[in-house]
Amino acid sequence: MKQLWAPWRIEYILGKKPRGCILCEKPRERRDEENYILLRGKLCYVMLNAYPYNNGHLMISPYRHVVSFDELSDDECMEMMRVLRLSLVALRKALSPDGFNIGANLGKTAGAGMEHLHLHVVPRWSGDTNFMPVLAETKVISEHLRATYQKLKKAFDEVGV
Numbered sequence: 001m002k003q004l005w006a007p008w009r010i011e012y013i014l015g016k017k018p019r020g021c022i023l024c025e026k027p028r029e030r031r032d033e034e035n036y037i038l039l040r041g042k043l044c045y046v047m048l049n050a051y052p053y054n055n056g057h058l059m060i061s062p063y064r065h066v067v068s069f070d071e072l073s074d075d076e077c078m079e080m081m082r083v084l085r086l087s088l089v090a091l092r093k094a095l096s097p098d099g100f101n102i103g104a105n106l107g108k109t110a111g112a113g114m115e116h117l118h119l120h121v122v123p124r125w126s127g128d129t130n131f132m133p134v135l136a137e138t139k140v141i142s143e144h145l146r147a148t149y150q151k152l153k154k155a156f157d158e159v160g161v
Helices: 009-014 022-029 074-095 131-136 145-159
Strands: 037-040 044-048 058-062 099-103 119-124
Touching: 022 037, 037 074, 037 145, 044 074, 044 145, 058 074, 074 099, 074 119, 074 145
Parallel strands: none
Antiparallel strands: 037 044, 044 058, 058 119, 099 119
């Protein structure tokens, strides 16, 4: 029998689940470091995904609760793209990835886990698809989320809005 230990997951498994939309609630709490919020714009913000596909997996979301791009104002749409550009600069500065996956899941059928529009920005490195996902259907995240947050927060502070 093979075992993969992930003791940090117990906090999520046993923890109290939020009732509302986390993408609405987290920025209202004003606990940015605890909630992994890296950058606040006027209309949208950037946070680390707490359950990432890869180190440095970001989510960019408008503060306003919308489910699709066609519901965004022109200003919200433009700011999301500016923040995406800044996110790429910060990720390159802090983590030196070789590439990125950028996307959005719109609707439950498309894989959306929550109905609040957000972009995923997933840094990628040559060779990051090792044997674990192929043989064990397991993804190895090599750095603690708090350490990744600290690196990226410094880079985002240097890049600015």
